[in-house]
Amino acid sequence: MDLLPSRDVIRDICIIGGGPAGLAALKTIVQTEEYKAGLWKPTLFERRDNVGGVWLPAPPTDDPPLTPLYDSLTTNLPHPVMCYECYPFPPSTPLFPHAAVVEKYLQDFAAHFDLTPCIQLDTSVDEVKWDSSKSKWIVRTSTFSGASEEADFDSIIIGNGHYYEPRYPDTPGVDSWLKAGKASHSAWYRHPHNLGDVVLVVGAGPSGQDISAETRTTAKLVIHSVPGAAKSDLAPNYKRRGRVTEFRDAGQVVFEDGTTERGIDYCILATGYYMSFPFFRDMKIGLPPPLPPLPAHLYNSRDHVFPLARHVWPIQSQFPVATVAFLGLLLKVAPLPLLEAQARAVVRVYRRPEALDVTREAVGIVARYEELKSVYGDNQAAIGGAWHRFVGLEQFEYRDALNEFAGEPENKVQPWIVEMYEKKDVLRSEWRELERIGEAEEWVRGVGEGGLEEWIELMRKLLRRAEERQAART
Numbered sequence: 193m194d195l196l197p198s199r200d201v202i203r204d205i206c207i208i209g210g211g212p213a214g215l216a217a218l219k220t221i222v223q224t225e226e227y228k229a230g231l232w233k234p235t236l237f238e239r240r241d242n243v244g245g246v247w248l249p250a251p252p253t254d255d256p257p258l259t260p261l262y263d264s265l266t267t268n269l270p271h272p273v274m275c276y277e278c279y280p281f282p283p284s285t286p287l288f289p290h291a292a293v294v295e296k297y298l299q300d301f302a303a304h305f306d307l308t309p310c311i312q313l314d315t316s317v318d319e320v321k322w323d324s325s326k327s328k329w330i331v332r333t334s335t336f337s338g339a340s341e342e343a344d345f346d347s348i349i350i351g352n353g354h355y356y357e358p359r360y361p362d363t364p365g366v367d368s369w370l371k372a373g374k375a376s377h378s379a380w381y382r383h384p385h386n387l388g389d390v391v392l393v394v395g396a397g398p399s400g401q402d403i404s405a406e407t408r409t410t411a412k413l414v415i416h417s418v419p420g421a422a423k424s425d426l427a428p429n430y431k432r433r434g435r436v437t438e439f440r441d442a443g444q445v446v447f448e449d450g451t452t453e454r455g456i457d458y459c460i461l462a463t464g465y466y467m468s469f470p471f472f473r474d475m476k477i478g479l480p481p482p483l484p485p486l487p488a489h490l491y492n493s494r495d496h497v498f499p500l501a502r503h504v505w506p507i508q509s510q511f512p513v514a515t516v517a518f519l520g521l522l523l524k525v526a527p528l529p530l531l532e533a534q535a536r537a538v539v540r541v542y543r544r545p546e547a548l549d550v551t552r553e554a555v556g557i558v559a560r561y562e563e564l565k566s567v568y569g570d571n572q573a574a575i576g577g578a579w580h581r582f583v584g585l586e587q588f589e590y591r592d593a594l595n596e597f598a599g600e601p602e603n604k605v606q607p608w609i610v611e612m613y614e615k616k617d618v619l620r621s622e623w624r625e626l627e628r629i630g631e632a633e634e635w636v637r638g639v640g641e642g643g644l645e646e647w648i649e650l651m652r653k654l655l656r657r658a659e660e661r662q663a664a665r666t
Contacts, residue, residue, distance in 0.1 A: 203233055206331050206345040208317050208471070210238030211245015213351030213520035213531050215298060216276065219305045220535035232542070235345075236307070237333055239316040243302050246355045247295040252380040256358050260379040260399070260465075264406055265291040268398045269526055270619055272647040273612050276528045277603075279304065280647075283640030286632060287623050287650070320348055321473040322511040329515065349538065350469060351519040351531075357468040360461060361394070365439030374443070375459035378403060384410045388457025392417060392445060394436055395462030403460055404430075415453055423451055466494040467521065474510045479572045483561045486554055493572075496579035497521060501553035502594065503580060504534055505541070514545045521580045525587040526613055533591045536598035547597070585610065608648050615655060622658040 250258040358377040369375035568574035626632040
C-alpha cells in the first residue's frame with residue numbers, strides 16, 4: 193500500500209464541504225508555513241451559497257432537504273465544550289446557543305482566519321476519481337449555472353458531513369404511511385404545527401427527543417417510540433412506547449411488546465442518516481467482509497467507512513493511503529475540537545507520510561474489530577453501526593492520541609471538558625429552566641470577557657443550582 197510519493201508532490205488540496213470539518217481542515221492548512229510559502233494550495237468546494245454546513249438553514253423543499261435544521265434547534269452541548277479550541281464563542285453567548293448563533297459563529301470563523309480566498313461557493317463536487325497514470329485525483333465540479341470543470345489534485349479531504357441522506361426503518365407498513373403522506377423523516381421537520389392531534393415520533397436520538405418535546409406543545413397526544421423502552425404514560429399528553437414493529441391502516445401501530453396505539457394522525461421518523469459520498473468512485477457500497485484480513489478495497493456500509501486508519505485515512509490498495517482523509521465521521525462526540533485534532537494529524541501526514549505506519553494502523557483496526565466482535569458477535573451490520581461511535585471516555589483518549597501524533601502532546605483534553613460533557617444533559621435541562629423563567633440572559637451577561645475560566649465557573653454554578661433544586665424536590 194503506497195502512502196505518498198514525496199512531500200514535494202503535495203501542491204493542490206481539494207477540501208469537500210464548507211461545514212465544520214472542511215473549515216477546520218482549511219484553517220489548519222492556511223496557517224502552515226507550506227501554505228504561506230505557496231507550496232500548498234487548498235481549495236474548498238461548497239455547493240451552497242455560504243459556509244456553515246448543517247447549521248446553514250434551508251426550507252425543506254429539496255429531496256432530501258439541504259439540511260435537517262429545524263426552527264427551534266439548539267446545540268446539545270455547552271458551547272465551551274463543543275467550540276473550536278482556537279476560536280471561542282463570543283462573551284454572553286447563550287450556553288446552549290440556537291442554530292443561527294452557530295451558523296454565524298462558523299461564518300465568523302471563516303472571516304477571522306481569512307479563509308474566503310480559498311473557498312468556492314455554489315460549487316458541487318460531482319466526481320472524485322484516482323488517475324494512476326497521472327498519480328493525481330481528478331475532481332469534477334459543477335455550478336448551478338450548469339458550468340462543469342475538471343481539475344487535478346494531489347490530495348482530497350472529505351468533510352461533507354453525515355446528516356443528508358435519511359435513514360428509513362424497514363418496519364412493515366412504513367412505506368404505505370410514507371406514500372399516503374402520514375409519515376415523513378425528521379429531515380423535513382421544521383416546526384410542530386399542523387401535524388394533527390395524535391403524533392408518533394420514532395427515534396431515541398437528540399432529534400427524536402427534541403421533536404417529541406416540541407410537538408407536545410401543539411398536539412393533544414404525543415407517542416414517543418424508543419427501542420427497548422417500557423410502556424409508560426408520562427403525562428396526560430405524552431406516552432413512551434418501545435420499538436414499532438408494524439404500521440397498520442387507520443393510524444394503528446404495533447410495538448415490540450405487542451401493545452397497539454390507534455388514531456395516529458402523523459408520524460415523524462427521527463431515525464438518523466446514512467453516510468453518503470456519491471462523488472467518490474473508489475469505494476464499494478456494502479458491508480466489508482469479516483476480518484482478518486483487511487479488505488483490499490475501501491467500503492462504505494452506509495454506517496461506517498472501512499478500513500480507515502484512526503478513522504481518517506483509507507488503508508487499501510487502490511490509491512496512495514495518505515492522499516485521502518475523511519474528517520468528521522465520528523458520532524456522539526464534541527465535534528469541533530476533535531475536527532481540529534484530525535486536521536492537525538492530516539497536516540502531519542502531509543509533511544511526513546512515513547509517520548503513518550500502515551502496518552501498525554492495520555493492527556489497530558483489527559484490534560477494534562475484535563473488541564466490537566466480542567460485543568456483537570458475527571453481526572457485521574452491528575459492528576459497522578458501532579464502528580465510528582465512541583463510548584465513555586474514548587473520544588477524549590482518541591483526541592489526545594491524535595494531538596500527540598500531530599506533534600502536540602501537551603494539548604490534552606482538560607478534566608473540566610470531560611466533566612461538563614458527562615453532565616451535558618443536566619446542564620441543558622437546567623439551562624432550559626433558566627430560559628423558561630427568563631433568567632438565562634442575565635446568567636451569561638458578560639461571561640467570557642475575562643476568559644475561559646468564567647465559562648467553566650458558570651457551568652459549575654449551573655450544576656450546583658441543579659443539585660440544590662433536586663435536593664429541594666426530594
